[in-house]
Every structure is written in structure tokens, then in C-alpha cells.
Amino acid sequence: MTGPAHGDARACSPATPGIRHCNADSPAELLAQAEAALGDPARAEQQAMAAFTSLSHADADAGGRNFDLLLRAAWVILRSRCVMGRLSGAEDAYQMALPFVGAAPPISGGRATLLAGLARLRWTQGRLDEAAALSAHAASIFGEARERHGQAACRALGGLLFAERLDPSWARAELVLAQVELELAPALAARVALLLAWSHLGTGRVQQGRESLRAARELYDRAPGAGEETFRAWWEAHIASLDGQPDRAEEQLDAVRRRLLAEGSFVEAARASLDLLALRVEAGRLDALSELTADLLDTFHCQRWALPPMAAIHWLANQAAQRSVHFRLAVAPVRHYISTLRRSPRDRPDLVADVRDLADHLLVAAHRDLGRAAAEEADPVEFAP
Amino acid sequence: MTPSGNWRRRALTVAAGLAQLCDRLGAKRLARSLQDAIVERAWAGLVQHEEVADLLGALQGRDRLRFLHVLGCGPCSRAARSSLSESFTSQIDRLDLDGARTGAWHLEMGRRYMAELVFFADQIPDRSSAPQGSARPSAGAAALLVAAEQLADPARGEELAARALATVATGTDLGFEEALAQRLGALSLLMLFRLRQGRLAQAETTYEEALSALEAEPPLSGLRASLLAVLGQLRWTQLRRDEAAALLAAAGWLFQFVRENQAAAACHLQAGFALLEEVDPARARAHFVIGGSALDGERAPALMTRALYGSAYCRAALDIPPQAPEAPARDRPADNPDEDAGDEAFRRWWEGKISTCKHDYHAADGELETARRRLLAAGSLAEAARCSLDLLVVRLAARYRGSGQAAGLGDALIEAFGPEPAVARCAERLESAARLAASGSPRLEANLWSTRTGFARLPPDQCRPDLIRSVQSLADPLLVDALRRLACGETTS
Numbered sequence: 001m002t003g004p005a006h007g008d009a010r011a012c013s014p015a016t017p018g019i020r021h022c023n024a025d026s027p028a029e030l031l032a033q034a035e036a037a038l039g040d041p042a043r044a045e046q047q048a049m050a051a052f053t054s055l056s057h058a059d060a061d062a063g064g065r066n067f068d069l070l071l072r073a074a075w076v077i078l079r080s081r082c083v084m085g086r087l088s089g090a091e092d093a094y095q096m097a098l099p100f101v102g103a104a105p106p107i108s109g110g111r112a113t114l115l116a117g118l119a120r121l122r123w124t125q126g127r128l129d130e131a132a133a134l135s136a137h138a139a140s141i142f143g144e145a146r147e148r149h150g151q152a153a154c155r156a157l158g159g160l161l162f163a164e165r166l167d168p169s170w171a172r173a174e175l176v177l178a179q180v181e182l183e184l185a186p187a188l189a190a191r192v193a194l195l196l197a198w199s200h201l202g203t204g205r206v207q208q209g210r211e212s213l214r215a216a217r218e219l220y221d222r223a224p225g226a227g228e229e230t231f232r233a234w235w236e237a238h239i240a241s242l243d244g245q246p247d248r249a250e251e252q253l254d255a256v257r258r259r260l261l262a263e264g265s266f267v268e269a270a271r272a273s274l275d276l277l278a279l280r281v282e283a284g285r286l287d288a289l290s291e292l293t294a295d296l297l298d299t300f301h302c303q304r305w306a307l308p309p310m311a312a313i314h315w316l317a318n319q320a321a322q323r324s325v326h327f328r329l330a331v332a333p334v335r336h337y338i339s340t341l342r343r344s345p346r347d348r349p350d351l352v353a354d355v356r357d358l359a360d361h362l363l364v365a366a367h368r369d370l371g372r373a374a375a376e377e378a379d380p381v382e383f384a385p
Numbered sequence: 386m387t388p389s390g391n392w393r394r395r396a397l398t399v400a401a402g403l404a405q406l407c408d409r410l411g412a413k414r415l416a417r418s419l420q421d422a423i424v425e426r427a428w429a430g431l432v433q434h435e436e437v438a439d440l441l442g443a444l445q446g447r448d449r450l451r452f453l454h455v456l457g458c459g460p461c462s463r464a465a466r467s468s469l470s471e472s473f474t475s476q477i478d479r480l481d482l483d484g485a486r487t488g489a490w491h492l493e494m495g496r497r498y499m500a501e502l503v504f505f506a507d508q509i510p511d512r513s514s515a516p517q518g519s520a521r522p523s524a525g526a527a528a529l530l531v532a533a534e535q536l537a538d539p540a541r542g543e544e545l546a547a548r549a550l551a552t553v554a555t556g557t558d559l560g561f562e563e564a565l566a567q568r569l570g571a572l573s574l575l576m577l578f579r580l581r582q583g584r585l586a587q588a589e590t591t592y593e594e595a596l597s598a599l600e601a602e603p604p605l606s607g608l609r610a611s612l613l614a615v616l617g618q619l620r621w622t623q624l625r626r627d628e629a630a631a632l633l634a635a636a637g638w639l640f641q642f643v644r645e646n647q648a649a650a651a652c653h654l655q656a657g658f659a660l661l662e663e664v665d666p667a668r669a670r671a672h673f674v675i676g677g678s679a680l681d682g683e684r685a686p687a688l689m690t691r692a693l694y695g696s697a698y699c700r701a702a703l704d705i706p707p708q709a710p711e712a713p714a715r716d717r718p719a720d721n722p723d724e725d726a727g728d729e730a731f732r733r734w735w736e737g738k739i740s741t742c743k744h745d746y747h748a749a750d751g752e753l754e755t756a757r758r759r760l761l762a763a764g765s766l767a768e769a770a771r772c773s774l775d776l777l778v779v780r781l782a783a784r785y786r787g788s789g790q791a792a793g794l795g796d797a798l799i800e801a802f803g804p805e806p807a808v809a810r811c812a813e814r815l816e817s818a819a820r821l822a823a824s825g826s827p828r829l830e831a832n833l834w835s836t837r838t839g840f841a842r843l844p845p846d847q848c849r850p851d852l853i854r855s856v857q858s859l860a861d862p863l864l865v866d867a868l869r870r871l872a873c874g875e876t877t878s
Contacts, residue, residue: 102626106664106665106668107668111627115628115631118628127596129599129612129635130613130628130632132635133613133634133635134631136634136635137627137628137630137634140668144667162604169605170604307494308498309498311491312495312499313495315492315494315495315496315498316495316499318495330601333600336600
């Protein structure tokens with residue numbers, strides 16, 4: 001270890017026992033502060049940028065560990081810009097880190113985290129195939145590094161991504177591997193269990209699906225909140241539909257939709273309306289389709305940014321009612337479009353927390369554990385005098 | 386109703402004001418402003434029905450409908466109308482604002498937005514409609530099959546793939562699902578041919594064009610895999626190897642799901658080599674095992690050779706004892722008439738790399754020296770520079786053990802290719818590394834890393850093409866073969 005950057009990293013890692021030689025302005029300390037400030041993306045970006053600049057000028061150490069820190073700093077920048085909706089800036093952050101990727105160890109937390117960040121960006125851009133591939137790749141690197149939190153975060157992200165695309169078989173493949181620690185991320189753990197139930201039922205494993213649903217419900221109390229309740233009611237409706245209870249599913253989904261309409265979050269309300277539309281088309285209730293779009297038009301009347309997706313849903317409902325469209329083929333692009341819609345500043349924020357934010361906290365936990373392991377590897381245990 | 390004070394003070398009728406505004410701003414902009422204004426409830430009580438009629442006279446086509454939409458559509462105008470006076474609202478109601486046309490406008494807008502989301506939305510058929518198409522290949526499929534034959538001539542292939550894409554877009558003889566498959570197939574081919582010509586930005590744009598069509602494709606689809614495979618190759622060419630490996634592996638799993646086993650093997654093997662370039666033999670090995678076991682060696686012998694060498698290299702790098710099935714085909718004589726010069730150079734090079742992993746520097750030096758001389762003789766600068774660097778590393782390692790000669794590799798490049806700037810830069814980097822090694826500089830490792838990165842970016846050019854066929858080009862026939870079946874329903878391979 002020759003680079004000053006890594007020395008600081010080891011000493012200042014938040015979970016490193018016995019902090020020594022801690023310099024408040026060191027890149028590692030800045031990075032630790034940036035990771036702790038994920039809730040304030042502008043500040044996190046600023047601090048991570050300072051860390052990145054400093055690290056990119058530091059000499060390479062033998063193990064490439066300061067490159068690892070550098071990639072983590074790039075992740076914070078990328079992630080913060082994604083959250084702030086500056087997607088081209090996020091792409092720039094990735095490009096900025098690329099020259100250092102080759103120098104970082106192939107199995108390293110920094111590399112895996114940066115890829116998970118890139119997956120987040122691709123997901124936000126609506127490039128879901130790339131996002132899924134990158135998530136799986138990042139999970140595999142975390143797996144090789146024997147870092148369970150990072151692996152769980154990436155698997156959970158992959159699973160939820162496939163669930164959003166209503167692809168239960170691949171969602172299940174990812175979710176069964178997502179061992180999210182309940183204490184660390186209770187909301188994410190409950191979501192994973194719930195969607196695992198959905199994916200079991202979606203692939204014909206009824207008994208396993210019901211058992212997973214029971215297990216998921218036992219976790220609900222651990223992560224309370226209106227957003228989580230809405231998420232659960234939403235997916236329980238999907239599960240009820242797969243479990244042969246279409247009326248209950250419709251009732252539950254309608255309640256979710258009304259709650260989201262009342263909340264004034266267009267994107268979520270539109271997605272719930274589409275889900276209900278799909279449910280009614282499947283049940284042959286074509287007479288009740290127009291009221292869904294009327295509700296949307298009523299709530300988000302004449303907001304120009306909301307007009308295109310509203311008009312598309314209106315068209316879809318109209319065509320479905322006249323049986324003049326292959327609904328399954330036509331609904332997928334609308335669903336995709338709405339889920340990737342860039343929000344207008346006039347839209348209310350989502351009621352349901354973004355799963356990517358939940359997973360990011362696990363990634364930070366992964367960094368903490370990897371930092372601790374690196375420190376322990378570099379420093380033999382010191383006994384108190 | 387209470388007209389706006391400002392307007393009154395200027396003694397203008399609303400209609401005249403609107404007409405003036407219309408002259409100044411243009412009808413389209415005015416309509417948009419009106420729509421915004423009504424939404425903002427700022428126009429409360431301003432407009433009288435005569436003025437509305439005048440305005441409608443000035444607005445044409447879509448602008449007129451947009452304005453009618455605001456005033457005439459129940460749900461959308463409710464807020465606006467609630468802010469208008471009762472008498473004005475009743476006047477509006479007496480006007481024939483053509484509610485049916487306004488509703489139709491909503492639907493028309495929806496159709497247009499749908500068309501932006503997914504190509505020819507109008508052709509998405511009802512599920513009850515009979516499957517279309519016939520036993521004969523459609524015009525789009527025929528054009529696509531012709532384009533797929535052009536792997537050796539990517540410029541011609543691009544032209545034909547673009548033609549196939551246009552044929553599919555205008556074709557009326559197809560059902561939606563067939564058209565979707567052919568469109569995705571044509572876009573995959575177009576992207577591949579653009580990539581092969583080194584037009585990376587255009588290849589990326591082609592992928593982005595395919596995204597909207599991909600949304601209507603089932604999640605587990607072979608055509609999705611085809612696009613991902615080419616995107617993986619693009620990322621690899623951009624030296625974004627992590628992404629390349631991720632995408633190629635995902636394509637491999639998808640191909641496996643649709644039982645396109647040869648294409649799946651080709652993708653896994655490419656993922657393995659991308660990971661090896663990233664110095665990650667542990668994860669690369671898994672892909673070599675999966676790809677190598679599925680690949681039909683009779684159909685793709687050169688790719689099979691690479692699979693065996695890749696796998697053997699991983700074992701050597703991970704210090705795993707070799708196993709018979711994974712060992713490279715060493716019994717093949719060097720002058721095998723079926724093997725081309727590139728394959729032979731590849732074998733020598735990788736034998737050298739494997740020997741390096743086993744710390745058998747003498748053998749490694751011999752193999753790499755032979756490979757380097759062949760590459761120099763064949764006139765491939767990029768490959769000769771990379772092989773020279775591998776040889777330099779071996780000689781440095783050997784010198785630490787008391788023998789070997791590291792200098793002079795750069796001079797050999799200049800001797801073979803002449804003193805032009807690109808060659809001189811490569812030579813200088815090799816000699817500089819040798820000098821750093823001789824002086825025991827701690828910067829050697831970083832220098833070797835940056836040199837390797839620099840050499841990886843050296844493109845083959847027309848004057849000095851690569852001698853060794855890339856794994857990508859060996860995989861292409863298998864990918865295109867799968868594409869033919871997936872996009873055109875071809876049954877033979």
C-alpha cells in the first residue's frame with residue numbers, strides 16, 4: 001500500500017474499528033460523507049466529486065484499492081445525478097470513471113457498485129435489458145467478492161426490474177437469490193418476499209406462492225408507512241389475480257388507484273390505471289374501461305406534460321373496448337413509456353419509495369463491510385497494551 | 386361576465402385583441418398560449434362567444450381542435466369552465482363546439498402518441514384476428530435473408546439490411562408479430578454491419594431505434610438476445626468490457642431459453658474472452674465451460690479452438706490442474722492445411738500466454754516470439770504490438786530470474802512497419818517499459834497497464850488488417866444463423 005488515498009480510506013472507513021490518522025479533508029473521508037449523504041444528492045455529488053478529483057490524482061497502489069475508492073466516488077456522482085434527473089450528467093460520470101475501471105481489481109466492490117449504478121441509469125432511461133444484464137453482472141462480482149449485501153441489493157433490483165416488466169420467471173430467478181438482511185433494509189426485504197410470492201404464482205407454483213405471501217405479510221410490520229402499504233396492496237392485487245380471485249384483485253387495485261389519484265402522483269396513478277385496465281380486459285369487462293381514463297383526465301386535466309400518456313391510455317382503452325387491438329402487445333409500450341416518464345416539476349412525488357433508493361442503502365452497507373475487510377486484511381489485529 | 390380591465394382600457398374588443406395577437410404570434414402559438422392560460426385560470430371571464438367564434442375562424446386544423454379541446458372537452462375544461470362566468474359558460478354550451486370531434490381529437494392524439502411508442506400501432510391486431518402471412522416468405526423476410534448473406538461485405542450488408550428494414554416498414558403482407566420479428570431482425574443486422582465497419586455511434590443509434598419495438602417483444606425472446614449480443618460486441622469494441630460481458634452473458638441465457646444453443650455458446654464464449662481481457666479468469670472460466678460444452682466444433686472449428694485455449698488459460702491462471710476435455714488441441718500439427726495462418730498465430734500466442742501463467746518462461750518466450758514474427762511478417766501492427774508487449778512481460782519476468790533480453794522489441798516494430806508516427810509511438814512505449822524495468826522503477830506496473838490499454842485501442846486499418854480473426858467475427862455466423870430462424874422463420878441452419 002503506497003498510495004496515500006487508501007491509507008486514509010482504511011483509517012476513515014465509517015465501520016473501521018479504531019479510527020486513526022483521520023484527516024477530515026481526505027478523499028476517503030469525503031467519500032464516506034458523500035455516501036452518508038445520499039438523501040441529499042446535491043451535497044453527495046459535490047463531496048464525491050471532490051473525492052474523485054483527489055483520488056484520480058493519487059498514485060496507484062499495489063492492490064489497486066484506491067481505484068476501487070475512485071469507482072465508488074464515481075458511483076455516488078452517477079447515482080446523485082440520476083436522482084436529480086440529470087441523466088446525461090450521470091452518463092458523463094460513468095464515462096469519467098471508465099479509464100480507471102481497467103485498473104481496478106476485477107473482483108472489487110467499487111467495480112460492482114459502479115456497474116450497479118450504471119444499471120440504475122439504464123433503468124431510468126428505460127433500457128431495461130441493459131439494466132438487468134448489468135445488475136446480474138454486478139451481483140456476480142459481489143458474489144465473487146463474498147459481499148452479501150451488495151449481492152442482495154443487485155439481485156433484488158434485478159428481480160424487481162423483471163417484476164415491473166411482468167416477467168415472473170426471470171424475476172423469480174433473481175429474487176430467490178436476493179437474501180436481503182431484514183435489519184438493514186426491512187422495506188426491501190418485505191418487497192422481495194412479496195414479489196417472490198407473485199413470481200411463484202406467475203410460474204405456476206401456487207403453494208410456494210401462498211407460503212411466500214404469508215412470509216411477506218409477517219414482515220409488513222417491520223416496515224410501516226403509507227407508501228409501503230400502497231406498494232403491498234398493489235402487488236397483493238396482482239397476486240390475488242393470479243390466485244384465482246379476480247374480483248378481489250380488481251377491488252384492491254381500484255382502491256390503490258383511487259389512493260394514488262387522490263395523492264396526485266400522475267405516473268403511479270397512470271400505472272395503476274393500466275394494471276386495472278389489463279385486469280378488466282382479461283375479465284372481459286370491456287364496458288368499464290372508459291371510466292378509468294375519464295378519472296385520469298379528470299384529475300390531471302390539461303396538464304400538457306401528462307397529455308401524451310393520458311391520450312395513449314385513452315386510445316388503448318377505446319381500442320380494447322372495441323376489441324380492435326391485441327391488448328397484450330399494445331399495453332407493453334404504454335406501460336414502459338409511463339414508467340420511464342420524466343416527471344414534470346408540477347407532478348407530486350411518488351407515494352411509493354423507489355426501490356433503487358432502497359437498494360442503494362444496501363450498497364453503502366456493502367462498502368462499509370468491504371472497507372472493514374480490507375482494513376483487517378491490511379492491518380493485523382492490534383491488541384490493547 | 387367581466388372582461389379584463391387591461392383589455393377594456395385599451396378599448397379593444399377581445400376579438401380584435403385576439404386577432405392582433407394572432408397576427409403577431411401566429412395561430413399555433415396563440416392557441417397554445419390560450420390553452421395554457423385557460424388551464425391557469427387566468428382567462429376567467431375574458432372571452433365572449435363571438436370572440437371565440439372569431440378565434441376559431443382564425444385557427445386551422447390541429448390548432449382549432451386543440452382550442453376546442455380546451456373549451457369543449459368536459460373533463461379537461463372543467464377547471465377552466467368553473468372559473469368562467471355562468472353566462473359565458475352557457476354561451477359556450479350554445480356554441481356547437483363539436484364535442485364528437487374533440488373526443489376524436491383525443492383519440493387521434495392517442496393514436497399518434499402510440500405510433501411514437503411502437504411502430505405502426507394501427508397494425509397491432511385484435512387477438513381474435515386470424516394469423517396473417519403465407520407459406521411463402523414475405524418480401525421483408527426475403528430481403529432480410531439476402532442481407533444476412535453479406536457477412537463478408539459489411540458495406541453491402543448494411544445497404545441490404547437498410548433496404549430490408551424499409552421493406553418491412555412498408556410491407557402490408559405481414560401480421561404484427563411477423564413484422565415485429567422482421568423489424569428487430571433487420572435492425573440487429575444493420576447494427577452488426579455498422580459495427581463491423583467501425584461506425585460505432587451509428588450502431589448505437591440503431592440499437593436505440595430498436596428499443597421501442599423491443600417493448601412489444603416478449604421478455605424471453607431470441608430477437609432480444611440478438612440485439613443484446615450485438616450491443617455487447619459494440620461495448621467490447623468500445624473497450625467497455627464489463628458491460629460487454631454482462632450483455633453477452635444475458636444474450637447467452639436468452640438464446641439458451643429459446644434453444645438457439647449455437648448462438649448461446651457463441652455469446653458465452655465472447656463473454657469469457659471479454660472477461661479475460663479484464664483479467665478476470667475466475668468468472669471467464671464459467672462462460673468457457675458453458676459455451677465450450679454447447680458449441681458444435683464441426684460447425685465452428687476456429688471458435689472451438691479459441692474456447693479450448695480460453696478455458697486452458699483460465700485453468701492455468703487459476704492454478705487448476707488441466708483436464709483432458711478442456712486442454713487445447715496441441716496434437717494438431719502447426720502446418721495443418723485446414724488451419725489458416727491467423728489460427729496458427731493465435732495458437733502460438735495463447736500457448737505462450739498459458740506457459741506464462743505456469744511460469745514456464747522459456748516455453749512462453751519461444752511461442753510468443755514465433756507468434757510475433759508471424760504477425761510482423763503478416764503486417765498486422767496492432768496485433769504485433771500487443772504480442773510484443775506480452776513477450777516483453779515474459780522477458781521482464783524471466784530477467785528477474787537472471788536471464789532474458791527485454792529491449793529491442795520496439796525496434797523490431799519500426800524495422801517491420803517503417804518509422805511512421807503510429808509505429809514509432811508503439812515502439813517508444815515498448816522501449817520505455819524496458820527502460821523502466823532496467824532502472825527498477827516503481828512506475829513499471831502502471832506503465833505496462835497504460836501501454837496495454839493504449840495497444841488495446843489500436844484499430845486494425847485497411848493497410849494492416851488483423852491476421853487473427855476476432856472471436857466476434859467467428860461468432861457472427863452463428864448469431865446470424867439464429868437470426869434467420871428467429872426473424873424469418875427459416876427452419877434450416
